[in-house]
Amino acid sequence: MGELLGSLAFSLIIIALIAGAWAWITTLFRKGMMALLGFDRICVQQFETVLLYRNGRFERALNPGPHRIRTGSRQLVRIDLRPEVFRFKQGAVSADRFALNLIYVVRTQIIAPQASFESTQSYRDEVCMRLQSVVKAVCSRKTRLEIQMDHQTFSNSVQKAASQVFRSIGCECLTFELMQVDITGLAVELDNRRAGVAVHAPVAVGEKSAFAAM
Structure with missing residues (x-):
């Protein structure tokens, strides 16, 4: 029984290592070596500017072209500069x-x-x-x-x-x-036409009784 549990645990460890290695290799091919070091690739179009905020504070504006920025508590705002x-x-x-x-x-x-x-x-x-x-x-x-x-x-x-x-x-x-x-x-x-319309507008019942009392 102990040997069975040991072999099962070993198999799970091997599967986890293979899955981790596959994820590492996939990230390496998709985003490059810098992604493994905690950087992300941002591409800014020619007609725009991207504002980078980190932890709620403005950090810098990214000009057109590719950029590598650290991942984390950040917000990217794309501003279209076209007329x-x-x-x-x-x-x-x-x-x-x-x-x-x-x-x-x-x-x-x-x-x-x-x-x-x-x-x-x-x-x-x-x-x-x-x-x-x-x-x-x-x-x-x-x-x-x-x-x-x-x-x-x-x-x-x-x-x-x-x-x-x-x-x-x-x-x-x-x-x-x-x-x-x-x-x-x-x-x-x-203005006179508007005033005339207001004068000739029907008076509410409550207003009539108020005028009568006067």
């Missing part, structure tokens, strides 16, 4: 109080990968929000005719202002092109 195109349809008010509908196209690009990742949870949402705020601000400083008749000057003003606003999130406004401007009327008239 991105946004198309907007937005309402705004000119300096002479005309309500406008604008259609424009914007090209942006990440220039500071770490800032773009760490400064906001949603990079694209942040770009959209800031860009629309810039367009409203520029419209409020220009008249209807200035916006309608000179798209290029308006576009240049928005592009310059947007690039300054985007800097804190690691982005740059490459181009801004105003495609179309439609006039919907005077903003004062629109």
Whole structure:
């Protein structure tokens, strides 16, 4: 009985050694000698940057090409550096109080990968929000005719202002092109219409009794 248990234990040890050797050889052929020393191979594409965080702290940015990094408590974040195109349809008010509908196209690009990742949870949402705020601000400083008749000057003003606003999130406004401007009327008239609708809106029962009591 003892000899049987001994031979069984010996067989299990032999199987474990063979399995370990096979895993070692497989890793050697698949990942190379450095993988056996605790390194992993990372390939960074030409159009991206990879941010390396270790134990929750930023360590370095990996440039395009192959890299060997130690395995362990790490996080890899791939940041696409290719330009991105946004198309907007937005309402705004000119300096002479005309309500406008604008259609424009914007090209942006990440220039500071770490800032773009760490400064906001949603990079694209942040770009959209800031860009629309810039367009409203520029419209409020220009008249209807200035916006309608000179798209290029308006576009240049928005592009310059947007690039300054985007800097804190690691982005740059490459181009801004105003495609179309439609006039919907005077903003004062629109405000009066809204106020008129509010005045003529049906009054709730509780509000009627309150007026009657007065």
